[in-house]
Amino acid sequence: MLTIDNLTYRIQGRTLMEGASARLASGWKVGLIGRNGTGKSTLLRLIRESETETDSAIRIGKAAKMGWVAQEVEASDRTLLEETLAADTERARLMHKSETVTDPDELAEVFERLTATDAWSGESRAASILTGLGFSQSDLSRACKEFSGGWRMRAALAGVLFAEPDLLLLDEPTNYLDLEGAAWLESYLKTYPHTVLLVSHDRELLNNAVTHILALEHLKLFVHPGNYDSWQRKRSEQLAQAEAQKAKQDKARAHLQSFVDRFRAKASKATQAQSRIKMLERMQDIVIPLEERTHAFDFPAPDELASPLFVLDDADLGYTAGEPVLRGVNLRVDNDDRIAIVGANGQGKSTLVKSVADRLPLLEGKRVAARKIEIGYFSQDQLDELSAGQNAIDHVRRVRPNATEGQLRSIVANIGFDRSKAETNVEKLSGGEKVRLLLGLTALKKPHILILDEPTSHLDIDSREALIHALNNYEGAVLLITHDVYLAEATADRLWLVNQGRAAPYDGDLSDYRQLVLAADKTRTDSPSVASKSEPAPPPPPQRSETEIRRATADIRKKISAAERDIERLRKSLDALDAKLADASLYDRDPQKAVNLGQDRDKVQAELAVAEEAWLKASEAYEMAASD
Incomplete structure (x- = not known):
């Protein structure tokens, strides 16, 4: 769907990308990440501009339609629903032709295309997107000029989502959304039928709505399958590995240099010393990428006051x-x-x-x-x-x-x-x-x-x-x-x-609230009336019974967590013992130690079985309590 091949870009003498390459397949949901100022928004702009360039380091799939939020919706007399429907230019063109074309064959082709693109459900889909982004049903018939700039930005986002481009580019889409709108967008992007490339610093969105991470670091692009947390773990592992390799190389270099310093002047060792000098020269330095440090925030302790404040x-x-x-x-x-x-x-x-x-x-x-x-x-x-x-x-x-x-x-x-x-x-x-x-x-x-x-x-x-x-x-x-x-x-x-x-x-946590927001949105979406004049029902507070269930199962959940910690600890112990017992020389070198380790392993294995049984019983007890 998108190929970036050996891209180099400089602005005002500053290099943002140098020989950067990446390939994104169709259907991927990709989070573009990087520090502020590294060039993420610039890369999105270059991708947009590549649509009109014939010779470019950036190429999108043949006949693929690209979409992005260019600016806020114009403050016009058109209604919010009309503006959103007009964003799908093909649908708008076909709908117009269906009303003006008189030739039967051409009209049949128009209706065939309208059916193939599910154009007839357009109004309900547009209404669903708009309400998901926070507009009420009554807002849909209001003129765009009645909304503030922030709300018109939401309308622009609704338009590009409704158009369903093959490659959807989003730059910090949650910046002008509230928590409810962000929760809806996360859910929507998960099931979006085409490719998405989004710049975001919203960790929740990057963990729950993307299938791949595209990292812009050190002037290069790196593609990683998985979400943001997965990428962070991989990055930490790679950094630790590089540090270990560098430490090993530094030790070898020091050993070689020591030999050279000691024997360079000795005729009998001169050849060996020269050989080691050449080895030192051939060594390629392992470079550990320098991490940019983020300056800490600091909120000093206030003078003490009695509650309530x-x-x-x-x-x-x-x-x-x-x-x-x-x-x-x-x-x-x-x-x-x-x-x-x-x-x-x-x-x-x-x-x-x-x-x-x-x-x-x-x-x-x-x-x-x-x-x-x-x-x-x-x-x-x-x-x-x-x-x-x-x-x-x-x-x-x-x-x-x-x-x-x-x-x-x-x-x-x-x-x-x-x-x-x-x-x-x-x-x-x-x-x-x-x-x-x-x-x-x-x-x-x-x-x-x-x-x-x-x-x-x-x-x-x-x-x-x-x-x-x-x-x-x-x-x-x-x-x-x-x-x-x-x-x-x-x-x-x-x-x-x-x-x-x-x-x-x-009386609930954020997880409860997000689920209620999404459930309320689904209720609105499933409603057959798009143009209803009544306001959608707000998310109801959680039922007391749910809170009582959480409280009633608190002790059981603690037992589950304790059992999980025990299982993890015992499995690590088992792995460590197996690693020691795998040493074949141990049985000749210290047979008694081998016997002791075998006994320790049997003991840990028995404890693990007990912990797994405890976890199973606690989990069954939790399911019964929750269902009751």
């Missing part, structure tokens, strides 16, 4: 010009809380956190906060609040006006900016660098509550890992809005659900 009591939240977005909110935040806030876009998640951060006054009710509380607030909207024409040092100076120039530079370096970046005006920084600066400025205030509204949209995978590590080490409370399931699962232990004008604790 913050309480909303029967509060109505919203904007003074309109009706409340959320009503009757009763929530509290304690010192050790790690809370992920879930709910579809437009339900009021940002309204909630702005009210907690005191950026929105309450319409009704009470907001009670601990004395001297400091709340750190980060939102993607703040990227536009950075002052053009000023650099990182200037921004830090606002927070620490009494700091010396040396202290300011030290703080900026700790945030992650070297000298050149520290003096670069913010408008010239990348999205990830702007995020790092804003998070660093927030950390300087030593907040008791850290509120993060979509902090990872511009961060690469390694930077997201660094953020997870920092949040888990942070001693204050965290409120998190994110479409990144991996980040949420790694840092949050409770959920708040914002839905239908309410905000309340959610």
Whole structure:
């Protein structure tokens, strides 16, 4: 489907790819990964442009149709559904011909092609995609000009998905989706009938929706079958192997050099010394790729305050010009809380956190906060609040006006900016660098509550890992809005659900919530009415019986986990004993040790049988409890 052959590309004197090659087969779902700035988006652009080039290092399959999200949908009077249907240009052309062609033979050919391409189900398929990406049924008949830029980007994504190109190119598709939309897209891509090449830093998407990884590293392309975690393991193994080989080579080199140094001057050894010199010259250095280090995030421990840090009591939240977005909110935040806030876009998640951060006054009710509380607030909207024409040092100076120039530079370096970046005006920084600066400025205030509204949209995978590590080490409370399931699962232990004008604790985990979102979407998809005027039913809260089952089976699940750990430990012991017993010289060298090892093996084998039996019984008990 896609062949990249010996591609070299430079931009402004900087080499992004040199002799890079890769081949992607039809039907693969491929995640294109690499550090920020390595050239992933540039590679996608080159692939798009190859469609019009006759002599190119990039070739796509013969007659293959390529599709991508070029820009947001135009703010036109066409409805959302009409715009999505028009994205499949062949279908639109055939539908038009079916209404205008008068020749019977030509009309028969048109209808035959419409049937072959399943064009008659177009409206229901388009509606399914749009609702999956977060639009309501009533939105489908609204004009595109009524939606914001972010929602029109979703509409553009819906269009390219509806067109079903043979090669689908996606560049960070989850950046403008919420958690619900990202969950739907992940499910959709799994069953997409053609080839997908997507750039993403969303680890959950790269683990669950792709069949192959295409890594852009050290100016080269590397194809690996499997998901992101599989690629990471392979990469670690290769690095460890290279380090071991280099250590072995260094030892051999030192031995040869020692011989040369000792005997070079001796006539009787001169020939041997020369032979070893030639061996040294022929040795090719084993080069271990240098890992780019990701600068750590750091959130200092706040001054100690008694819980609760913050309480909303029967509060109505919203904007003074309109009706409340959320009503009757009763929530509290304690010192050790790690809370992920879930709910579809437009339900009021940002309204909630702005009210907690005191950026929105309450319409009704009470907001009670601990004395001297400091709340750190980060939102993607703040990227536009950075002052053009000023650099990182200037921004830090606002927070620490009494700091010396040396202290300011030290703080900026700790945030992650070297000298050149520290003096670069913010408008010239990348999205990830702007995020790092804003998070660093927030950390300087030593907040008791850290509120993060979509902090990872511009961060690469390694930077997201660094953020997870920092949040888990942070001693204050965290409120998190994110479409990144991996980040949420790694840092949050409770959920708040914002839905239908309410905000309340959610009695379930992210896995429960994602399943309910997908189930609700399937219900909408299976509905025969595409143009229904009613809003789709929101995902219902999990039934109490499910929670009770999880609690009832907690002890059984612990037994299963303990048995699995025992089995893994005993199998490793068994493998180690088998390796020792495989040494044929052992029986001549130390027969008693061989006998002892054999007895140890019998003992471990018996313990393994017991552990496997315990695992089997616990698993059967769990299945019975869950089914009851």
